[in-house]
Amino acid sequence: MRNFARVRPAWFLICMLTAAFAQAPAGRGQGDGRDKIAWPPGYIEPNTPNMPYVTPETPQGTGPYKAIMATDPGATEYVFYYPADLAALGNKKMPILLWGNGSCAYAGNHFRNFLTEIASHGYLAIAGGPMGAPAGETITIASNNPLRDPEAPRPPVAAPASPARKQVTPELLSQGIDWAIAENERQGSKFYHKLDTSKISVMGQSCGGGLAATFGSDNRVTTIGLWSGATSRNTTLGVTTNKPVLIVTGDPRYDVAFYEGLAAFEAIKKPVVFYAWRVNMTHLGTYRQANGGELSPVATAWLDWRLKGDKTAAKMFEGGDCGLCTNVHWHVQKRHIDEK
Numbered sequence: 001m002r003n004f005a006r007v008r009p010a011w012f013l014i015c016m017l018t019a020a021f022a023q024a025p026a027g028r029g030q031g032d033g034r035d036k037i038a039w040p041p042g043y044i045e046p047n048t049p050n051m052p053y054v055t056p057e058t059p060q061g062t063g064p065y066k067a068i069m070a071t072d073p074g075a076t077e078y079v080f081y082y083p084a085d086l087a088a089l090g091n092k093k094m095p096i097l098l099w100g101n102g103s104c105a106y107a108g109n110h111f112r113n114f115l116t117e118i119a120s121h122g123y124l125a126i127a128g129g130p131m132g133a134p135a136g137e138t139i140t141i142a143s144n145n146p147l148r149d150p151e152a153p154r155p156p157v158a159a160p161a162s163p164a165r166k167q168v169t170p171e172l173l174s175q176g177i178d179w180a181i182a183e184n185e186r187q188g189s190k191f192y193h194k195l196d197t198s199k200i201s202v203m204g205q206s207c208g209g210g211l212a213a214t215f216g217s218d219n220r221v222t223t224i225g226l227w228s229g230a231t232s233r234n235t236t237l238g239v240t241t242n243k244p245v246l247i248v249t250g251d252p253r254y255d256v257a258f259y260e261g262l263a264a265f266e267a268i269k270k271p272v273v274f275y276a277w278r279v280n281m282t283h284l285g286t287y288r289q290a291n292g293g294e295l296s297p298v299a300t301a302w303l304d305w306r307l308k309g310d311k312t313a314a315k316m317f318e319g320g321d322c323g324l325c326t327n328v329h330w331h332v333q334k335r336h337i338d339e340k
Contacts, residue, residue: 042280043254043280043281043282044278044280044281044282044286044293044294045286045289046139046282046284046285046286046287046288046289047138047139047284047286047287047288047289048288048289048290048293051138051290053134053137056068056069056070056109056131057069057070057084059084059085060113060116060117060120060291061116061117061119061120061121061291062117062120062291063117063119063120063121063122063300064088064120064121064122065083065084065085065088065089065119065120065121065122066083066084066085066120067081067082067083067084067116067117067119067120068081068082068083068084068116069081069109069112069115069116070082071130071131074179075176075179076130077128077129077130077172077175078108078126078127078128078129078130078176078179079107079108079109079126079127079129079130079131080108080124080125080126080127081112081115081116081118081119081123081124081125081126081127082094082119082123082124082125082191083119083120083122086190086191086194089122089194092122093193093194093195093196094122094123094124094191094194094195094196095122095123095124095195095196095199095200095201095303095307095308096123096124096125096126096177096180096195096196096197096199096200096201097115097118097123097124097125097126097200097201097202097203097303098126098128098173098176098177098200098201098202098203098212099111099115099125099126099127099128099202099203099204099208100127100128100168100173100202100203100204100205100207100208100209100210100211100212101127101128101129101168101204101205101207101208102204102205102206102207102208102228102284103167103206103207104128104167104168104169104207104208104210104211105129105132105136105167105168105207106128106129106130106132106165106166106167106168107129107130107131107132107133107136108126108127108128108129108130108131108132109127109131109132109134109136109137110127110129110132110136110137111127111205111287111288112137112288113137113287113288113289113290113291113292113293113296114286114287114288114292114293114295114296114299115127115292116291116292117291117292117296117300118292118296118299118300118303121300121303121304123303124180124191124195126176126179126180128168128169128172128173128176128208128211129168137288138288139284139288167207168208168211169211170211170214170215173202173211173212173215174215174218177200177202177218177220177221180195180197180200181195181197181220183195184197196307197220198222199222199307199308200220200221200222200307201221201222201223201224201225201303201306201307202215202218202221202224202225203224203225203226203227203246203299204225204226204227204229205227205228205229205285205287206227206228206229206257206283207229208227208229209225209226209227209228209229209257210229212224212225212226212229213226213229213236213237213264216236216237216239216240216241216243217240217241221243222243222244222306222307223243223244223245223246223302223303223306223307224237224241224243224244224245224246225245225246225247225248225299225302226245226246226247226248226261226264227248227249227285227295227299228248228249228250228255228257228258228261228283228285229247229257229260229261229264236267237264237267237268238264238266238267238268238269239267241268241271242270242271243271244271244272244273244274244306245264245268245271245272245273245274246273246274246298246299246302247261247264247265247273247274247275247276248261248275248276248277248278248295248298249261249262249276249277249278250277250278250281250282250283250284250285251277251278251279251280251281251282252277254280254281254282254283255277255281255282255283256283257283258277261275261277262275265333265335268335269335270336271336272335272336272337273334273335273336273337274302274317274332274334274337275332275333275334276298276324276330276331276332276333277330277331278294278329278330279329279330279331280329297316298316298324300313301313301314301316301317301323302316302317305317317334317337318337318338319338320338
C-alpha cells in the first residue's frame with residue numbers, strides 16, 4: 001500500500017461541499033446538471049439516479065425486519081429508523097445507533113437509504129436533525145471534481161458555514177442517547193423494553209464523523225464509526241478511547257477525508273481498530289444508493305459483530321482472509337483484531 005501519511009485538513013471544504021449536495025434541487029434525468037459533472041473513470045455513483053420516492057412509512061430494507069423512517073413528538077430534533085413491525089422482534093432487543101450527518105446537517109433524513117437498511121436488521125437508528133425536504137435524500141446537482149493526484153495541493157479552503165445555520169452537535173447526539181434510554185423504560189413508549197441500552201454505537205459521515213469521535217470516553221457507548229470523517233477530533237480518539245473503532249474512507253484520489261481517516265487509524269494504538277478504503281469511491285460514498293449501496297453491509301456487519309456478538313458478521317473483519325481483506329476493491333489495515 002502506498003504511503004499516504006501526510007495529513008491535509010479539509011474540514012471547511014468538506015462541510016461546504018456536502019452542504020451544497022444536500023441542498024441541491026431534486027432534478028431528474030437530463031437537465032438536472034448530472035451531465036456537467038466531471039466524474040473520474042470508474043467512479044462509484046454516489047446515489048441511485050431516478051429512484052422513485054416512497055413515503056417515510058413505507059417499509060424498506062433487505063433485512064428480516066422491513067424498516068420505516070419516522071419522527072416523534074417527544075423528540076423533534078431527530079429522525080428515527082426502526083422495524084415497521086416491532087412485534088416481529090419477539091424477545092429480541094434492538095441495539096441503538098446514533099448518526100451524525102455529513103456537514104453536520106440539521107436534517108435527519110439525509111442518509112435515509114443507509115440508515116433504513118441498517119434498521120431493517122433489527123436496530124433503532126437515530127439521526128440528528130428534524131425531517132428535511134425529500135430532495136435532501138438524493139444528490140442530483142454537484143461539482144464533485146475528484147482529487148486526481150493525492151500529492152497535489154488541495155483547493156483553497158472554503159469559508160466556514162454561517163454560524164446562523166443550525167447544525168447537529170455532540171450534545172444533540174448525547175441527548176439522543178439519553179432519550180432512547182429513557183424511552184426504553186417509559187411505559188407507553190413504542191420502544192418500552194425493546195431496546196438494548198447496553199449496546200450503543202455512535203457513527204457519522206464527514207463532519208458527522210467528527211461528532212462521533214467525541215464519544216471516545218463516553219461509558220454509554222460501545223463502539224464508534226468514522227465514515228470519511230474529517231476533523232482533528234479523529235486523532236484524539238487515540239488518547240480518549242478504549243472502544244472498538246471502525247474507519248472507512250473513499251479513494252485517496254477522490255475523498256478529501258482520506259488523510260484524516262488514515263491519521264485516526266495511526267493515532268489509535270490500544271483498542272481494536274479496523275480501517276478500510278474503497279477504490280474509486282468518492283467522499284459521498286454510497287449512502288444514497290438503493291439500500292445504502294455497498295457501505296451498508298459493512299456497517300451492518302460491524303454493528304452485528306460488536307453489538308450483537310455475531311461471529312458470522314465478524315468474518316468480514318477477522319483473519320487474513322476476512323471479507324474486506326480479500327475483496328480486490330478494498331484496502332485494509334487493522335490492529336488488535338486478529339490477536340489471540
